[in-house]
Amino acid sequence: xxALTQPASVSGSPGQSITISCTGTxxxxxxxxxxxxxxxxxxxxxxxxxxxxxxRPSGVSNRFxxxxxxxxxxxxxxxxxxxxxxDYYCFSYRTSATLLFGGGTKLTV
Amino acid sequence: EVQLxxxxxGLVQRGGSLRLSCAASGFNFRxxxxxxxxxxxxxxxxxxxxxxxxxRTIYHADSVKGRFTISRDNAKNLVFLQMNxxxxxxxAMYYCARSVQxxxxxxxxxxxxxxxx
Numbered sequence: 001x002x003a004l005t006q007p008a009s010v011s012g013s014p015g016q017s018i019t020i021s022c023t024g025t026x027x028x029x030x031x032x033x034x035x036x037x038x039x040x041x042x043x044x045x046x047x048x049x050x051x052x053x054x055x056r057p058s059g060v061s062n063r064f065x066x067x068x069x070x071x072x073x074x075x076x077x078x079x080x081x082x083x084x085x086x087d088y089y090c091f092s093y094r095t096s097a098t099l100l101f102g103g104g105t106k107l108t109v
Numbered sequence: 110e111v112q113l114x115x116x117x118x119g120l121v122q123r124g125g126s127l128r129l130s131c132a133a134s135g136f137n138f139r140x141x142x143x144x145x146x147x148x149x150x151x152x153x154x155x156x157x158x159x160x161x162x163x164x165r166t167i168y169h170a171d172s173v174k175g176r177f178t179i180s181r182d183n184a185k186n187l188v189f190l191q192m193n194x195x196x197x198x199x200x201a202m203y204y205c206a207r208s209v210q211x212x213x214x215x216x217x218x219x220x221x222x223x224x225x226x
Contacts, residue, residue, distance in 0.1 A: 003153070036212040038154070045204055045219060046146075046154065051212030089154050093211045097168040099144070104153040 004029065004090055004102035011108040017078040020105045022090030023071060028100065030071035034093035037066055037075045041086045049088075050075060077107075085109045111135040111215055113205050118220030121195055125224075129190040131205030131217055139183040142166075142208035145190045147201040148219075155201070158190060159208065173199075195224045 005023040012018040022029060022037075029035055035053045038046040048057055050066035053073060063078045073092070077084055090102040117129040131143070145157040158179035159168040169177060173192075181188040188205055200223050206213035 034211040038213070040154075045216040046213070047216070048212060048214045051214070052210055057214060087153075091154075091156070091211075091213070098170070099156045099159060099168065099211060101146075101154045101156055 003100060004092060006088075006090060006102035006105045008103070009106045009108065012077075012080045014080050014082065014109060016080050017076060018080060018107065020075045020077075020088050020090075020107070022073040022075070022092075022102045024073075024092055024094075025071055027096075028071075028092045028094035029068065029073050029090075031095065032093050033068070035066070035068060035073045036091045037064075037073075038089045038091065039084075039086045040089065046089065080109050082109050111207075113207065113215055113217035115203060115205050115217045115220035118203060118222045120223045120225060123195060123197060123224055123226045125195050126191070126193045127195065127222060129192065129203055129205075129220060129222075131188045131190075133186040133188070133207070136207070136215075138186040143179075143181060143188040144206050144208045144213060145179060145188075146204045146206055146213070147199075147222075148204070149198070149201040152201075157203070159211075160188070192222070195222075197224050197226050200224045 037050040040046040053068045088105045142161045144159045160179045176194045178191045202219040204219045207215040
């Protein structure tokens with residue numbers, strides 16, 4: 001099961017906006033709206049940021065937003081803060097009873 | 110407080126078995142699907158297994174199919190991961206997570222599995 005494709009790293013300055021892409025196929029990202037995004041700080045469990053492509057759980061900052069176009073989903077973080085420095089993962093349902101993560105993106109602020 | 114706590118990890122020899130448990134509290138466990146996710150040291154997240162609340166739908170990753178089995182006990186608010194024929198590449202932190210429309214909204218702190226060769 002090949003992972004979804006994410007950039008290995010992205011960087012930005014405080015206050016800027018960045019976007020992390022997650023590219024799959026029509027069998028996963030492009031075929032279903034079951035795409036979610038997670039933030040993971042070192043030594044911690046992941047935290048849900050976005051579910052069903054665009055929905056934000058209560059308690060998650062509105063600086064985080066999700067979208068999808070074709071086979072690529074995206075996570076945008078606006079107004080970058082130092083605490084946003086972490087690893088980010090996308091996750092999607094795939095046809096044939098499979099779920100899969102992206103390879104992860106390290107964000108440097 | 111909504112909480113998941115994993116247990117059962119440890120050191121095991123190659124070819125051996127372990128049974129991980131995940132205790133849920135603070136929410137109506139029996140109506141939620143549950144998943145297991147793992148992370149090898151220094152690596153990314155890897156999905157392992159999924160089970161619906163009624164146990165009628167079960168998925169396992171190809172990398173563990175035939176060796177690992179997810180199960181649950183709704184009366185005791187527990188979800189399990191039976192791991193057999195363990196390999197060195199199964200060494201990882203194992204997380205259980207609550208699943209809502211395949212999104213993982215609550216995570217446990219994880220339990221570490223180390224397979225020695």
